Amino acid sequence: MPTLVMKFGGTSVANLDRIARAAKRVAVEVANGYDVIVIVSAMSGKTNELVGWVDETSPLYDAREYDAIVSSGENVTAGLMALRLQEMDIPARSWQGWQVPLKTNSSHSSARIEEIPTDNINEKFGEGMRVAVVAGFQGISPEGRITTLGRGGSDTTAVAFAAAFDAERCDIYTDVDGVYTTDPRITSKARKLDKIAFEEMLELASLGAKVLQTRSVELAMRYKVRLRVLSSFEEPSDSAGTLVCDEEEIMESNVVAGVAYSRDEAKMTLISVADRPGIAAAIFGPLSEAGVNVDMIVQNISEEGRTDMTFSCPVDQVLRARKAVEDAKSNGSINFHDLVTDDGVAKVSVVGIGMRSHAGVAAQMFKALHDEGINIKVITTSEIKISVLIDRKYMELAVQALHDVFKLEQAAESGRR
Amino acid sequence: MPTLVMKFGGTSVANLDRIARAAKRVAVEVANGYDVIVIVSAMSGKTNELVGWVDETSPLYDAREYDAIVSSGENVTAGLMALRLQEMDIPARSWQGWQVPLKTNSSHSSARIEEIPTDNINEKFGEGMRVAVVAGFQGISPEGRITTLGRGGSDTTAVAFAAAFDAERCDIYTDVDGVYTTDPRITSKARKLDKIAFEEMLELASLGAKVLQTRSVELAMRYKVRLRVLSSFEEPSDSAGTLVCDEEEIMESNVVAGVAYSRDEAKMTLISVADRPGIAAAIFGPLSEAGVNVDMIVQNISEEGRTDMTFSCPVDQVLRARKAVEDAKSNGSINFHDLVTDDGVAKVSVVGIGMRSHAGVAAQMFKALHDEGINIKVITTSEIKISVLIDRKYMELAVQALHDVFKLEQAAESGRR
Incomplete structure (x- = not known):
């Protein structure tokens, strides 16, 4: 059987x-x-x-x-x-x-x-x-x-x-009855996905859609275990829940699968760091040892021989991060002019395996945010994800705007998602 | 170590x-x-x-x-x-x-x-x-x-x-802080025993002094494990608790170690049972199958070819016992004239390994009860125990009288118990 x-x-x-x-x-x-x-x-x-x-x-x-x-x-x-x-x-x-x-x-x-x-x-x-x-x-x-x-x-x-x-x-x-295009508490247009690819689920899970333990999704991806998330409080049916599966099972899909967010982020910038080989390790080593979960990292070139280094971390780790960086300055392992902290930011991300074959997702995202008057502070990208840091007060607005612009309230035309 | x-x-x-x-x-x-x-x-x-x-x-x-x-x-x-x-x-x-x-x-x-x-x-x-x-x-x-x-x-x-x-x-x-000569709630003269023999403990445990699981005492006796019962709520000391041990470890002791009781007993008598080989099995087989815990059994000779059979059981099993016996009469496996139930009795026992070498314990016991005007309804004896059934209302009086007559408030003269 x-x-x-x-x-x-x-x-x-x-x-x-x-x-x-x-x-x-x-x-x-x-x-x-x-x-x-x-x-x-x-x-x-x-x-x-x-x-x-x-x-x-x-x-x-x-x-x-x-x-x-x-x-x-x-x-x-x-x-x-x-x-x-x-x-x-x-x-x-x-x-x-x-x-x-x-x-x-x-x-x-x-x-x-x-x-x-x-x-x-x-x-x-x-x-x-x-x-x-x-x-x-x-x-x-x-x-x-x-x-x-x-x-x-x-x-x-x-x-x-x-x-x-x-x-x-x-x-x-x-x-919960499945995986949604975004948090239904933020927009009522949020739609339950019938299917989602393992890679998308991993990005959404680590971004805050806490439905499945990340490790279980990794394991499912490695062994190609078809995983269905569904509620034990609703009547069962064939279309119940969300199937997390190999992307080959998803015939046609929206370019963007979902919009994730993380509310309580902080942005810290080391101004005018003396640049040299190994400087990143000299900064992020002590942060890691202090238990700071550094997420996004951006390095800007500034004047000759010096650089600005920006990173984000959870807002409740700011004090720890500041101490680690200042201790590193005191003991001479790094050198910078100033440390600027912005603890009023949030992270918003769009995720979708369709991005691999569709150019212009980033441009579309940035334009949508600009149209709402939302300033982007930091950008990072991966093959299937684009994340931005913005002022926390615009977070809900940004999620709603991105959900709209990528038409996530509608399933893809083939109806497979 | x-x-x-x-x-x-x-x-x-x-x-x-x-x-x-x-x-x-x-x-x-x-x-x-x-x-x-x-x-x-x-x-x-x-x-x-x-x-x-x-x-x-x-x-x-x-x-x-x-x-x-x-x-x-x-x-x-x-x-x-x-x-x-x-x-x-x-x-x-x-x-x-x-x-x-x-x-x-x-x-x-x-x-x-x-x-x-x-x-x-x-x-x-x-x-x-x-x-x-x-x-x-x-x-x-x-x-x-x-x-x-x-x-x-x-x-x-x-x-x-x-x-x-x-x-x-x-x-x-x-x-509890040990094994007592009797229940301290019945007489304030009850005294904690320093030592008690395995056999005595077994008789006391099954008689209602529910300190140790009977099986654990049997096991301790078989493997000669020295067993000490003591309270976790008192300060420890060498004389704390009661040592349950081989009788050889008890140099000198009172003849009687303790007085036990069981309050809610019933006495049932089958009057004029047609006597024949196997009649006891014919009576007590059905009782056992009905889940009745028969304790004491006494058979009196009455007129020729017929006998009276008396047994005791917990009072809450009387209905079950009565039904089992009457069913056995209906199906012809036993025959008797009448079934008399007395559900107002209690059992009182004296226990002690010293009885083996001391005659007259039974006589002393019966006299003490008679002096208090307590009528004995059934007697059974073993090597180290004498039990009687009496009217329930006299139970406390009987326990106190026996505790006094066997001087249980005093340790034996050698001081070993």
Whole structure:
């Protein structure tokens, strides 16, 4: 029988009623003829409770004990889901990470999956079991200790199982009904996408559309796992949710898939830096060590032998960034005239694989912003993304204008997106 | 280094403060030079919450899933205890049942321990670890699934570890400070025993002094594990708690160790049963099948060929018992004239290994009750116990009178009990 992976997040299994509702979804797919692997998170709130206890007991905790403790929430859900399915006369059983065994490396609390042997579970499918309920987020290290994959790791568990079992699809049930062209809170014209390419999803996820753990999308892209995001609170249908898939599956699409934003950015400029080979490393090394997440970087040529260096970072890291840069100046590793900070900026980006073959997207974007009287402070581009920094007060306006100019409220004419 | 097993029950690890307090006790024993194996229960209330979810999800649950779910509470406590000890600079780590592995049979929810390999934990002791924190109550079946030992199974886990690791002692920390000569709520003269023999403890436990799981005492007796019961809420001292040990360790003792009682008993008499070989089986077989816990049994000879048969059971099983007996009469497997029920009785027992060598204990007991005007309805005896059924209203009076007549408020003259 073909295999399907279904993953239910914390809000989808928050209590016994929701577990029962999720079990009904599973029953539908069993009736459709699938052998189903269900990946479950902890009931919402449970993991936070456990993390709180760990933090209170030991602020600098041993990550091996942390993992042993926080993984317990998923085990409870897995057992309850198996029982619920059995009550519906569906042969089901639970697996904890070490029982599969889902083998990881020893990087506790952020372990990487190394191998998922399929024989245990396939043997049970062969004996008539229809659903394997697997506790998400957890695995076992070479030393035989429990590991966890980092917060949100159940998405990654699901994709890894889909890859290992060559599943037809991996359905991620969550509390949103799919991926949108932009945040519906900013424009009511925002439209749910039927399909989106892996690369686009990666850019949108890291830009703030927090639907899927980035790592799970990377993994899905590498193993070409068709990933569907859908809500566990709406009636299921074939067109439900958004399919994240290889771009070849998307026949025709808008040039731009979506508009993303990040509200609380800051722009910092080092004026008249003494330019020399290695100067970038001398600046960004100390910033990295100070834990500053530098995002955009632009270097302008100014007078001879000197340059201006501009970068952006989250606004709550400005103090840390300033100290790192000034310490570097004090100890003589860099030299500049002035440090100018603008902590009132936001980032707006347009993303789309269609850009690769369509020139003029950037020009269209800049003109649209200019027409609204929005000044662009910094620009960076990649093959499928253009990002700008603008005054924060114009952020909503910019998103709305870009959504309009790229006609994102309409699906592409072939109707495939 | 010598090994000590310390077990903390649910109320002793009910929250982070209590876990910290328990950890301090462990630290004292580490400082005393012991390698310590700590067995922990779930934080109090947690197991009941999980059991509630299982019952609500699936009334006739799959015991394998039940075990996987309800065992998770102990895992959390084990990790938190290990972290707390690490914070006190004591090298410690947690073990879940399957990691030891504590091997059991496949009788889920009431599994029997088959083997506890010591090499894993001893290897870590050899590397400098001082405390192994083990999740109680759980093990792993030959099929690789999680099993549990039944409610209160953490006591059994502790004793089994003490036997496997040849521990010097097994300390059971609980919410009472030891085993008493009788219930202090009935007489203020009740005195904590410093020592009690395994056999006595078994008789007292099954009679209602619910301090230790009966199975754990049986196991301790078989492997001669010295078992100490003490409170985690009092300051530790050498004389703290009660040592449950081999009778050879008790040099001199009172003839009677304690007075136990069971308040809610019923007495049922089958009048004029047609006597024949196998009649007892014909009566008590159906009662057992109906789930009636028959305790005392007395058979009186009456007229020729007929007999009276009296037994006791918990008062809330009277209806079930009556139905079982009457059904047996209807289908002709037994025959009797009348069934008389007295549901207003209580059982009072005196227990002591000293009875074996002292005659006259029974006579002393019956006289003491007679002096108080208490009528004895049924008597049963074993080598180290005499039990009587009396009217329930006299129960407290009987316990007080027996406690006085056997001078239980005073320790034996050698001072060893």
